[in-house]
Amino acid sequence: MPVSAPPSAAGGLLLLDKPAGWTSTRALGRAKRLLALRKGGHTGTLDPFATGLLPLVFGEATKFSRFLIDAPKEYEATLSLGQTSTSGDPEGQISDAIPVTVTSAQIDDVLATFVGVQLQVPPMHSALHHEGKRLYELAREGIEVERVPREVEIFALGRLNFSANLVISVKCSKGTYIRTLAEDIGKRLGCGAYLTGLRRTAVSGFRIDQAVALETLEAGDQAREHLLPPDVLVRALPVRHLDEAQATAIAQGRLIDSPGPEGEVALYAPGAVFLGVGLAAAGGRVSALRLMATGTPRQAP
Numbered sequence: 485m486p487v488s489a490p491p492s493a494a495g496g497l498l499l500l501d502k503p504a505g506w507t508s509t510r511a512l513g514r515a516k517r518l519l520a521l522r523k524g525g526h527t528g529t530l531d532p533f534a535t536g537l538l539p540l541v542f543g544e545a546t547k548f549s550r551f552l553i554d555a556p557k558e559y560e561a562t563l564s565l566g567q568t569s570t571s572g573d574p575e576g577q578i579s580d581a582i583p584v585t586v587t588s589a590q591i592d593d594v595l596a597t598f599v600g601v602q603l604q605v606p607p608m609h610s611a612l613h614h615e616g617k618r619l620y621e622l623a624r625e626g627i628e629v630e631r632v633p634r635e636v637e638i639f640a641l642g643r644l645n646f647s648a649n650l651v652i653s654v655k656c657s658k659g660t661y662i663r664t665l666a667e668d669i670g671k672r673l674g675c676g677a678y679l680t681g682l683r684r685t686a687v688s689g690f691r692i693d694q695a696v697a698l699e700t701l702e703a704g705d706q707a708r709e710h711l712l713p714p715d716v717l718v719r720a721l722p723v724r725h726l727d728e729a730q731a732t733a734i735a736q737g738r739l740i741d742s743p744g745p746e747g748e749v750a751l752y753a754p755g756a757v758f759l760g761v762g763l764a765a766a767g768g769r770v771s772a773l774r775l776m777a778t779g780t781p782r783q784a785p
Contacts, residue, residue, distance in 0.1 A: 494776065495521060495543015496711035501695035502530050502538040514698060515540055518707045527552035528658065528687070533574055536684035537692045545714035547774045548761065552717060554658055555688030556639060562681030563650040563666045569678035572607050572663035576678070584675050588646050594672045595641045595652065598665065603633035607664050636660040649680060688720070714776065715758040721750040724762065724770065728754055734762065734772050743768035751775075 498519070502511050508529035516524050524542040527549050536559075541549045566584040569576035637657040645651040652669075654662060663679045670677025685692045701707045722745055730740045731753035744764055751759040751770075760775035 494714060495545045496713050497545050497716055498540040498542065498711055499690055499695040500538045500540055501692065501697045502535055503698060504533055504535050507532050508538055511538060512540055515701065518701045525549060528557065530684060531573065531682065534682040534684065537687055537690065537695050539687055539690060544776050545717060548714060548717040552688055556655055556657055557684060558686035559654045559662055560644065560683045560685055561652050561654060561662050561666060561679060563652065563669065563677045564680045565650055565670060565673065565677050566675050567678060568670065568676040572667050573679045582675060586673050586675060588643065591643055591646060591650065594669060595643060597672065598638050598641050601635060601637045604636045604661060604664055605633050606631045607661055634659055715750060718750045718761055721748050721761065723752060724749045725752050731759060734759060735775065737772060740770050741768050742770045748773065
């Protein structure tokens, strides 16, 4: 039977508001030092010029990071129309400006064409690998290689403001490159576009107004108070409440009988102790998929 431990000792989820100019790796490293936790990772990077919600997982919570990595994400993006960038963002070489004559109605019509499943070509300025090198490393050497289109989905896309720049809201699947989306929007508008600002506003129901700034973590001596318990990562899963015998059996790697819907389930021992994630098969047989090394007291849903 897992031994109960406070959430901070078991690790947890930190919702960080990443500042501009920081890589996601640098932000993670700083958070590790402030939290005094050695094991940690992020659940989807943000480009250095981008800001916003960067969920970071620590300790036992890293076991469940895929539930955020695979989750839909939301952004507010600012596009400069009438120009293009060699990198698709402010860090590239910017082209000369051309007059922009499109109307708000035309923009709305074009944005509507992007909603749904589609193939997107990853940008050269990305962290994908090609023959042992990152694409952005090749791009810095002036080398461009063919990239395989990837299937992505835009769930919602809307115009927030159109004056000097175009500001849009995007809800999309994992793996969607907003800089590529911005370039493609510019092409369909016939005037070109590149990304001048990007802010991630939500990931899987977690929103930017829940995030903490690095300055806040640095200012106090109770940084771990901002950690959310590991089981918030699996809050969308159905819950199975186990008795003591079932909890012991699961912890020992044995199957248990616990009738309910099939699929992945969040497992809780008596006392609302989060055990981890199990897989429920037909007939009510439940096996362990990923378990906490230590159970974490938590008010189960």
